[in-house]
Amino acid sequence: MAASLQPLFSAITFLLLIASLIGSSEAAGIVRYWGRGHTEPKSVSEFCRREFATDVNIAFLEDFGSGQMPQLSIIHPRPSAADIESCQKHQTKVFISLAGPPRLSSVEDAEEVAAYIWNTYLGGQSSDRPFGKAVLDGVELHIHSGNTNYLDDLARALKGYPNVILAVAAECPIPDPALDATIKTGLVDQVRVEFFDNPSCQIRPPKDTSLLFRSWDRWSNYRGVNLLFLGIPISKDIAPEGGYIPPNVLVDDVLPYLKNSSVYGGIMVFPYLHHEVTFKSMLRSYAGAV
Numbered sequence: 001m002a003a004s005l006q007p008l009f010s011a012i013t014f015l016l017l018i019a020s021l022i023g024s025s026e027a028a029g030i031v032r033y034w035g036r037g038h039t040e041p042k043s044v045s046e047f048c049r050r051e052f053a054t055d056v057n058i059a060f061l062e063d064f065g066s067g068q069m070p071q072l073s074i075i076h077p078r079p080s081a082a083d084i085e086s087c088q089k090h091q092t093k094v095f096i097s098l099a100g101p102p103r104l105s106s107v108e109d110a111e112e113v114a115a116y117i118w119n120t121y122l123g124g125q126s127s128d129r130p131f132g133k134a135v136l137d138g139v140e141l142h143i144h145s146g147n148t149n150y151l152d153d154l155a156r157a158l159k160g161y162p163n164v165i166l167a168v169a170a171e172c173p174i175p176d177p178a179l180d181a182t183i184k185t186g187l188v189d190q191v192r193v194e195f196f197d198n199p200s201c202q203i204r205p206p207k208d209t210s211l212l213f214r215s216w217d218r219w220s221n222y223r224g225v226n227l228l229f230l231g232i233p234i235s236k237d238i239a240p241e242g243g244y245i246p247p248n249v250l251v252d253d254v255l256p257y258l259k260n261s262s263v264y265g266g267i268m269v270f271p272y273l274h275h276e277v278t279f280k281s282m283l284r285s286y287a288g289a290v
Helices: 002-023 044-050 081-089 107-121 151-159 180-184 210-220 247-258 276-289
Strands: 029-034 055-062 093-099 138-142 165-171 190-194 228-233 264-270
Touching: 029 044, 029 190, 044 055, 044 081, 055 138, 081 093, 093 107, 093 165, 107 151, 138 151, 151 165, 151 180, 165 180, 190 210, 190 264, 210 228, 210 247, 228 247
Parallel strands: 029 055, 029 264, 055 093, 093 138, 138 165, 165 190, 190 228, 228 264
Antiparallel strands: none
């Protein structure tokens, strides 16, 4: 009898931990991506109901600058306003994630792109709004290649509009080659760092955290970092060059150390939901510890 009740007990405990985590205004965040995962819910509202996140990035809005019309590159039907608003009613913030390669050519070009994003996805007005009247909460810059000039000007222009949350997805070596100038503006609300696929600043098997912690400490004290997130892969397959953190090591060793930082914001699970079973098993292990 006890054995048969254990899965039910574990599931209920898991849901209560998640509800407590997401329901607390002081709780750390869980950042997720939606839009490119073949096994994830096709509806972002269902994703927000079924999966566990405080922030959801719609991935991706690609190829912007130099007069190029940014392309919304998701594999699912476009969310409706009701889908977006359903997430927000469940206390999940929704971001549009910009990916490269960018083609910004001037300060004015950056300002034009910011105006387009404001009018198309945020609080502005346009005759062409892919998500209707829904107002997204913020913008993530997920840029690792291409012409990275003027991204700091794009950040300044975006933060010139009211109530825009700005995030960046950086790589763990410092300085980040694409986003360093943007981070140093001090305008970035969330710096989400990918601590994997970079041997100099990631965990070494089986549980050597020295390089990871050294990099985390440098980021915690880095100019312009207001809130710092630990970017982790959901499986070893996602990070062929290493950096996968086993759930028990994450819970017992990594998170307790990170939470001592005054700028600790939570975790970013990268990149998309390709391995649903693996990911949910991982979440069960650390949800209560985030």
